[in-house]
Amino acid sequence: MTEAIFVINAGSSSIKFKLYRLAGRDVALLLGGAVDGIGTRPRLHATDEAGAVLVDRSFPPDEIARPSQAQHAISEWVAPHMADVELIGVGHRVVHGGPHYDHPERVTDEVLRTLESFIPLAPLHQLTNLDPIRVIRERRPDLPQVACFDTAFHRGHPEVADRFALPNALYDDGVRRYGFHGLSYEYVSGALRELAPKLARGRVVICHLGSGASACGLLDGRSLDSTMSFTALDGLPMGTRCGALDPGVVLHLIEQKGMSAAEVGRMLYHDSGLKGLSGLSSDMRELLASDQPAAALAVDYFALHVAQEVARLAVTLGGLDALVFTAGIGEHAPEIRARICARLGLLGVTLDAAANDASETWIDADGPGPHVLVIPTDEERMIALATLNLLRPAA
Incomplete structure (x- = not known):
């Protein structure tokens, strides 16, 4: 039997999964895939370690309208591939670890209860993250599960970056800037360190641009500040989330427009961002393919x-020594990278247009300005390790 670790990365619109075999203190991919387009254009796809397609199946929107249905589809498909595998554990991405967890934790009843208390802080993600944990605990209570937190990478922020300008009692009560996408930043910063060790020790901004989007400033591989804060709603505009917003707008919607807190929450999380600006799509x-003025505005x-x-x-x-793009938009949208970098000329950022169009690793033009790179992220590998x-702690 092959000892292995199964990884589940449940996001707001997709669930990724990977199966890794143990290779000493490392892991090696056996297969991986995802169900994406949940509720809109559901599709299950997976490949083996060599990239050969194992499944590529689309579903009607109502057949996989919720993450729980996506999890069921994954379980049904993956079961026959586990016949010769002995799982030593399952690793999960959990978006919010709150003030309690700054490193991965084995899931216990107490840990699960604590993580459930953070659902209001990440309503798009936390519940989805925890659902597979509950299902596996019911089916395989003996199987160890590990929660890996998107907030943990940012827990070393200096206090000046962690604080809001609010009364101290709220900070002591956990109202602070946590930051998210930490598993992605940890992987990409490690990849940069292998690629260019001297550069990785410098002043680096990583842009994780996908359906969820954020940016992180790192010095010597350590997070000093991030655009997301108390929740994954803050910072950059995203697929359906508004990003940074004057809190007075929320007060106005509740006090003057008569919206309930739940209605405001739904709008800010589900109907804003690119979707809200364009009125077309998230x-x-x-x-990018649309000729509609609202799409161009978004x-x-x-x-x-x-x-x-x-x-x-x-x-x-x-200062800035390197700018790194990662995640779906960051890795695969040369036009977006070009538009962003065109606005950063004051920092000396310049692009090699051909390298950018080809999505090469190094895409900056020769010159004294900051380096610009495209580095694919791999949150699942970070979770597996x-x-x-x-x-299996090292001896």
């Missing part, structure tokens, strides 16, 4: 606000 690919708004946040983070870092290290 998918950047569709917006794209321009996104690029402008990413550039503004990169500049802000450069102030925190005291964290799970291995927790369940």
Whole structure:
């Protein structure tokens, strides 16, 4: 039997999964895939370790309208592939670890109860993250499960970056800037360190641009500041989330427009961002392909606000040595990278147009300005390694 770790990365619109075999203190991919387009264009696809397609199946929207239905589809498909595998554990991405968890934790009743208390802080994600944990605990209570937190990478922020300008009692009660996408930032910063060790020790901004979007400023591989804060709603505009917003708008909607807190929450999380601006779609690919003025506005708004946040983070870092793009839009949308970088000329950022169009690793033009890179992220590998290290500590 092959010892292995199964990884589940449940997001707001997709559920990714990967199966890794143990290879000493490392892990090696056996298969991986995802169900994406949940509720809109559901599709289950998976490949083996060599990239050969194992399944590519589309579903009617109502057949996989919820994450729980996606989990069921994954379980049904993956079961025959587990016949010769002995799982030592399952690793999960959990978006919010709150003030309690700054490293991966084995899931217990107490840990699960604590994580459930953070659902209001990440309503798009936390519940989805915890559902597979509950299902596996019911079916395989003996199987160890490990929660890996998107907030953990940012827990070393200096206090000045963690605080809101609110009364101290609220900070002591956990109202602070947590930051998210930490598993992605940890992986990409490690990949940069292998690729260019000297550069990785410098002042780096990583832009994780996907359906959820954020940016992180790192010095010597350590997070100093991030655009997301108390919840995954803050910062950059996203697929359906508004990003940074004057809190007075929320008060206005409740007090003057008569909206309930639940109605405001739904609008800010589900009907804003690219979807709200364009009135068409939350998918950047569709917006780039559209000739509608509202689509063009959404794209321009996104690029402008990413550039503004990169500049802000450069102030925190005291300069900029490298700008790194990752995640779905960051890795696969050359036009968006070009629009963002065109606004960052004041920082000396320049692109090699051909390298950018080809999505090469190094896409900056020769010159004295910051390096610009495209580095694919791999949150699932980070989760697998964290799970291995927790369940099988090094001697």
